[in-house]
Amino acid sequence: MSRVGITPAPSARLLILQPTPFCNIDCDYCYLPDRNATQRMSMETVRLAAQRLLDDGLAGAELTVVWHAGEPLAVPVDYYRQAFEIVHRVLGPDSRVTHAIQTNATLIDPTWCELFKQHAVRIGVSIDGPAELHDLHRRTRRGRGTHARVMQGLQQLREHDIAFHAIAVVTRDTLAHADAFFDFFLDNGIHDVGCNFDEAEGKHAHSSLVGRETAHAAFLQRLLQRSIVSDGRVVVRELASAWQLVAEPLPQYAWRGRHWPDNAQVMPLALISVTWNGDFSTFSPELLGHRSDEFGDFILGNVTDGSYVEALQSQHMQRLWSAVSAGVEACERQCSYFAYCGGGAPANKWFENGDLASTETLYCRSMIQRPFDIVLDRLERERTAAAHIEGAYATGVCNLPGPEMA
Numbered sequence: 001m002s003r004v005g006i007t008p009a010p011s012a013r014l015l016i017l018q019p020t021p022f023c024n025i026d027c028d029y030c031y032l033p034d035r036n037a038t039q040r041m042s043m044e045t046v047r048l049a050a051q052r053l054l055d056d057g058l059a060g061a062e063l064t065v066v067w068h069a070g071e072p073l074a075v076p077v078d079y080y081r082q083a084f085e086i087v088h089r090v091l092g093p094d095s096r097v098t099h100a101i102q103t104n105a106t107l108i109d110p111t112w113c114e115l116f117k118q119h120a121v122r123i124g125v126s127i128d129g130p131a132e133l134h135d136l137h138r139r140t141r142r143g144r145g146t147h148a149r150v151m152q153g154l155q156q157l158r159e160h161d162i163a164f165h166a167i168a169v170v171t172r173d174t175l176a177h178a179d180a181f182f183d184f185f186l187d188n189g190i191h192d193v194g195c196n197f198d199e200a201e202g203k204h205a206h207s208s209l210v211g212r213e214t215a216h217a218a219f220l221q222r223l224l225q226r227s228i229v230s231d232g233r234v235v236v237r238e239l240a241s242a243w244q245l246v247a248e249p250l251p252q253y254a255w256r257g258r259h260w261p262d263n264a265q266v267m268p269l270a271l272i273s274v275t276w277n278g279d280f281s282t283f284s285p286e287l288l289g290h291r292s293d294e295f296g297d298f299i300l301g302n303v304t305d306g307s308y309v310e311a312l313q314s315q316h317m318q319r320l321w322s323a324v325s326a327g328v329e330a331c332e333r334q335c336s337y338f339a340y341c342g343g344g345a346p347a348n349k350w351f352e353n354g355d356l357a358s359t360e361t362l363y364c365r366s367m368i369q370r371p372f373d374i375v376l377d378r379l380e381r382e383r384t385a386a387a388h389i390e391g392a393y394a395t396g397v398c399n400l401p402g403p404e405m406a
C-alpha cells in the first residue's frame with residue numbers, strides 16, 4: 001500500500017507546469033482566467049516542483065512533464081534550456097523524463113525547432129482544421145484569424161523533421177463539416193488528431209454543443225468511416241481510445257477496499273498541476289485557478305512550503321478527495337460505461353453540474369459514451385470494419401495524450 005492509500009502504489013503520470021499564464025492569442029472558447037498575465041515560473045519553482053516529486057516517491061520510471069496553461073512558447077527558448085537542465089538534474093537519475101508542449105504554433109521558428117529536436121520534445125499543435133473553421137474562434141487580440149501563422153509553424157516543424165500531433169476544438173460550426181475537417185488533416189499528413197469537443201469550463205461557461213448531440217453522433221460516425229477508408233492515415237484520439245476500451249477495459253486499482261477502473265483524473269497525485277508561482281493541485285488540471293465556495297481555489301499547497309503528499313492530509317484536500325470519490329461511487333452505481341471510464345472528469349462535473357459528486361455531463365457523453373457506442377456499433381454491424389479499425393487504431397492511440405492535456 002502506498003502513502004496515498006492506493007494499490008498499486010501510484011506515481012505521477014503527468015507533471016503539468018505553467019511556465020506563464022500568458023497567451024499571445026485570444027481564442028473565444030478559452031477557459032483560462034489569467035491569460036493576459038505575463039508572470040513566469042522561476043527556475044527555483046521548476047526545481048522545487050521536480051524535487052518534491054522525487055522526495056515524495058512519486059517519480060516513476062517514466063514521467064511526462066507537460067508545459068501548458070497559457071502559450072508555452074510565449075517565454076524565450078533559453079527558459080526551456082535552463083528548465084530542462086534543472087528537471088534532468090533532479091529527476092534524470094530516477095526517471096526517464098519526456099517533455100511535452102501543447103502550443104498554438106504561431107511562434108514556432110528554427111530556434112524553437114532546434115530545442116524540440118535536441119530534447120525530443122513531444123509537440124502537440126492546437127489547430128481546428130481548415131482556415132474557415134479555425135479562424136472562427138482562434139484569433140489574435142485584434143480579431144484576426146491565426147490559421148496562416150499556424151500553418152507556417154507546421155511548415156517549420158516539417159522542415160526540421162519534427163513529429164507532432166494535433167488537437168482540435170470541435171464546436172457546433174465543425175459538426176456540419178466532418179469531411180472538410182478530416183480532409184484537412186489527411187491532406188496535411190497529420191496522423192494523430194485529438195478532438196476536444198467544446199466544453200463549458202471556467203470563463204467559457206456555455207458549450208456550443210448543447211442540444212446538438214444528434215449532429216455530434218453523425219460527425220463521429222463520419223470521422224470513423226473516413227478513417228477506416230483512409231486505412232488509418234488519420235487516427236482520431238477519441239475513437240482510438242474507444243477502440244482500445246472495447247478490446248480491453250481499463251485496468252483496476254484498489255482504494256479502501258474498492259476496486260475501480262484506472263482514471264488519472266480521479267486518483268490523487270496521478271496528475272499534478274503547478275502554476276507559475278508554485279501553487280499546486282491535483283485531479284483535473286482545469287480546476288486550478290477557479291474558485292468555489294466549498295473548495296476555495298482548488299489549490300492544495302505551494303511547492304515552496306511543503307510536499308505533495310503532505311498536502312493530501314489537509315482538511316481541504318480530504319474534503320476535495322471525498323467529493324471526487326463520491327462522484328466515482330455515483331458513476332459506479334448509475335453508469336453502464338463505468339468500466340471504460342472510471343468516473344470521468346471532476347472539472348467537467350464541477351463546471352457543468354456544480355457538483356463534484358455528480359455523474360453524467362455533456363463532456364462524458366461527447367468524449368466517452370458516444371465514441372464508445374459508435375465504435376462498438378460499427379464493430380457489431382461489420383466484421384470487416386473490425387479488421388480495418390484494428391489496423392488503423394491499434395497502433396495509433398499511444399501517440400496522443402489524453403484529453404486532460406487539451
Ligand code: SF4
Nearest residue numbers: 331335341343344364
Ligand atoms: S461516462 Fe460519465 S456518467 Fe459514466 S462513468 Fe464516466 S463520467 Fe460517470
